Amino acid sequence: MNAASALDITTMEISRTTPDTMPPDYPLPEILDSLVELTAQRERKTLEISLLTTLRELMPNCTVALYNCRWIDGHPWWRIQLDHPDQEPLPNQPWTLPNRKILRILQQQDERQPVYQTETGLCVPLYQINQVVAVLMVTPNHDTDIDHTLLLALARIHENFLNLLHASDSDTLTGLNNRRKFDSQLYTLVASQHAELPRLPFLALLDIDHFKRVNDNYGHIIGDEVLLMLAQRMQQFFGEEDGLYRYGGEEFAILFRAVSAEKAQAILEGFCERISNQPFPQVGQVTVSIGFTRLDQSFVPSQVIDRADKALYHSKTNGRNQVNQFEALQQQGFVNEVAVASGDIDLF
Template sequence: MNALVQSLAALGGLRDRDALDTELVRLVLTNSGVNLQAANLIRVVGEGDDRRCLSLSALEQGQEKPSRDLLWSDWSLLPKVSDFPVRQRALEIGRAAANPQDLGHVVLPVGQAQSLQIMLEVSSPKPLQAADIDLLQSILLAYQNLLGLLDYGERDSLTELLNRKTFDGAFFKATADQSNTLPANMPERRHESPDAGVWLAVLDIDHFKRVNDNFGHLIGDEVLLLVARLMRSNFRFHDQLYRFGGEEFVILMRCESAVHAESALERFRERVQAYVFPQVGTITVSMGVSVLSPNDTPSSAFGRADKAVYYAKEHGRNQVCNYQTLVAEGKLVEQVVDEMDVDLF
């Protein structure tokens, strides 16, 4: 019990989600006091019949380092929740579910029944008792509370998108993952395009000051909330969405090519333009995008996309502009990165 208490205390000091997921699985497997062979923390992505399983951290006894699916995993290669009856059952009932043929195989959902997105799957050589499941559920409650604290510090209070101060860490993780392939447990993975990479897009709501001036800040806040909601429904589960402040948003996404990146942004631009905002009517957005380059920094990548946004706003607004394309066409001068480039975020 002392080891469990110490491990729970150590969890409370973690501020990185990947590290928290890894240490939770390690704690459950080695210090919970429950005799387990394996543990897998799973994030549920997607909706309805197309919900899929993304492994956040998986560990077996004797395995030193946990494995995980990359955040940029191809959606179509992730296994469906419906392919795993015990996982499906746990999500449906909102509490622990066991395999009737193997009572040592249990899935425990994390969170409230209305918003279940994470579950812990454990395997034991012996049937798990009610006391074992209660203990694991208590550990998951502590984990859930820690996630809530991280959300409080990492999310914009108005839109609940990621906030600006979390951007640097996510940026460097994204660039580090650029050269990685999907895990070996996905042998049928598709061959990735040589043009694949990570793109950073900056989004600015056109004439947003007029909205605040003409309708008031409460309506302006409603517009920001609705734009954020459209962003969440338009982009993929692994695209990282930020509000940088005011009417400025940032999207960090992995795409097969510049064409795919621009197409995704163009679809969103069209969707915003077609949406009828209460009292305000039509709103448009201008966007600039830039591919991340080797040894890039957050400030230099943001600066390139931001220049493309300014170009879009100065040349008609309501459009998507690619920084590299503008440079190639001679419409912008290539941004020179100073070796002493300072990160201002």
């Protein structure tokens, strides 16, 4: 979906909440201001906060909560993401199985509806590529009437922009974040480092060993299946807070945290071992080489990438199917730092 089509859809949604259909309690300028704020967001978390804030302002007599959905082996799990607009998304909330009613909604077992009635209020599913990725739960206080038209208009606008963000940030083959998203998040992470954080940030670059042989021997369709399966195994192995990216071709990037460099090494070696021990259909054994480095405020993003890339190169030229850290290789004299000239502000 391009920006023009999203604008058309947004215009259609606004037209459904014209002054003729809108309750007198909702001044049009306030709603337009809320829409401007909602559609100005370019990150999912801020988009969610903006949506919840808007609904709370326009429906002060209702309790509104946002739940995110996660699909594992075809089964939906959910957890509360936001239940108050003034707070950050709730960290490390447990994923739970929804009750039977919500489960039927998420799996679209009943006739699809824009809004569903629950025991406590209303449930509004939000879709991405025809799959429920989030749910708005609206509970009226006492005998408050909920304006379905306004609720659905805001939900659909949020959904449209969520899909735009997904299309802009995701790799079309693997579903992982793409290079554009990687550049943005690496820059943000490097710029916001705090030494007192208990878990240190790391960047790892991962490359599939002898991937050209896969394409040459089995064809590009099988090669694409290997890329897709590797991406799925990355999602299964690494945590939800870890950033997973298709960096380009058969190369992937991981932004993650660990309590120490030794723990980071162990995590990556565990993934390396798991890949080599799980045969890929039609291809058999596939191995990966990994290089990683710690993120540091004293380095610009291009330096961080260069350090991880040098560690990756060492892994690939010294046997493959292994993990190496730049800092450890530097101490051993295997790699050297490349200085960035003064005034060089090109980050990528």
